[in-house]
Amino acid sequence: MAKQIEVTDVDAYYSGHKAIEGISMTIDARAVTAFIGPSGCGKSTFLRTLNRMHEVIPGATVTGKIRMEEQDLYGADVDPVSVRRTIGMVFQRPNPFPTMSIYDNVAAGLRLNHRYSKSELDGIVEESLKGANLWNEVKDRLPKPGSGLSGGQQQRLCIARAIAVRPQVLLMDEPCSALDPISTLAIEDLIAKLKQEFTIVIVTHNMQQAARVSDKTAFFNLAAQGQPGKLIEMDDTTKIFTSPSQKATEDYITGRFG
Known part of the structure; x- marks a missing residue:
């Protein structure tokens, strides 16, 4: 199921303003890739380019190449909705x-795309949960509103909803920022389990979280406010956190800025 993504020289714009510039990287299959960097450096913007969520914003455009295996995700004959189905987002x-x-909540995406029998839906909902x-x-309260769950449970419900449609890649934009430490730990444990089946990309401002959950880490930065964000370096997480190649990465990780 999981697939590799190749990104080549991607720029993203909002109404003509360049938000990120020259991003190139390989996102490995069945691994967790973390994006770190100061606020406003384009991490979430870049994340959204990977499944074409960026372009739902009026005036937003993307240039460059993003390929999943052999498919150009921005090809003229590619349906953005099918891309978002293949590359889920939390x-x-x-x-x-x-x-x-x-x-x-879990069955919503399934009902949009196919006709399933009740027993088929029951099986997929249970498997996804x-x-x-x-x-x-929640097995004894499935008819109850999803909004009645705790914050951590709601986030796991959203993850269940995302994986129910069997994506190949799962994007997570700061999935634990609104959660307490216990719920955060539950999500991190879940990420470690899900990477056996999915390609996972996570944006996080939590350095310890990036070090705990990711196999590779990409550090983004920008020269000054108003300038486009750029990828400074990307490497195995252990190397990024112990011996980064760029001084800016070391300064950020050690708390000298950001």
Whole structure:
């Protein structure tokens, strides 16, 4: 299921203003890649270019190449909706559909794309909730609203919703920033389990989290406010945190700026 992504010389713009510039990297399959860097350096913008969420903003454009295996994700014949189905996303704040039950939250994407029997849906919902390590907590309250869960449970519900449609890549934009330490630990444990099946990319401002959960880390920075964000370096997480190649990376990790 999991697939590698190759990024070549990507720039992203908002209404003509360049937000990120010249990003090139390889995102490995069945691994966790963390994006770190100060606020405003383009981490989340770049994350959104990977599944074409960036272009839902009016005036937003992308140049360069993003390929998943042999497919050009920005090819003229490629449907953006199919890209977003293949490359799922979990956002900073838990966003379960407020009027839907726990069951219907997980099944929502499935019902959009195919016709499933009730038994098929039941099986996928259970499998997805188990995959998000939530099944035992909610199996007796599936008809209850998803919005009635705790913050950490809601975020795991959103992860269950994302993996239910069987994506090949899972993008996470600061998925633990609104959570308490115990819920954060649950999400981190879940990420470690999910990488066996998915390619995972996570944006985080938590240095310790990046060091704990990721296999590779990419450090982004910008020369000055108003300038486009750039990829400064990317390497194995252990190397980034112990002997980075760039002084700016070392300064950020050690807290000298950012």
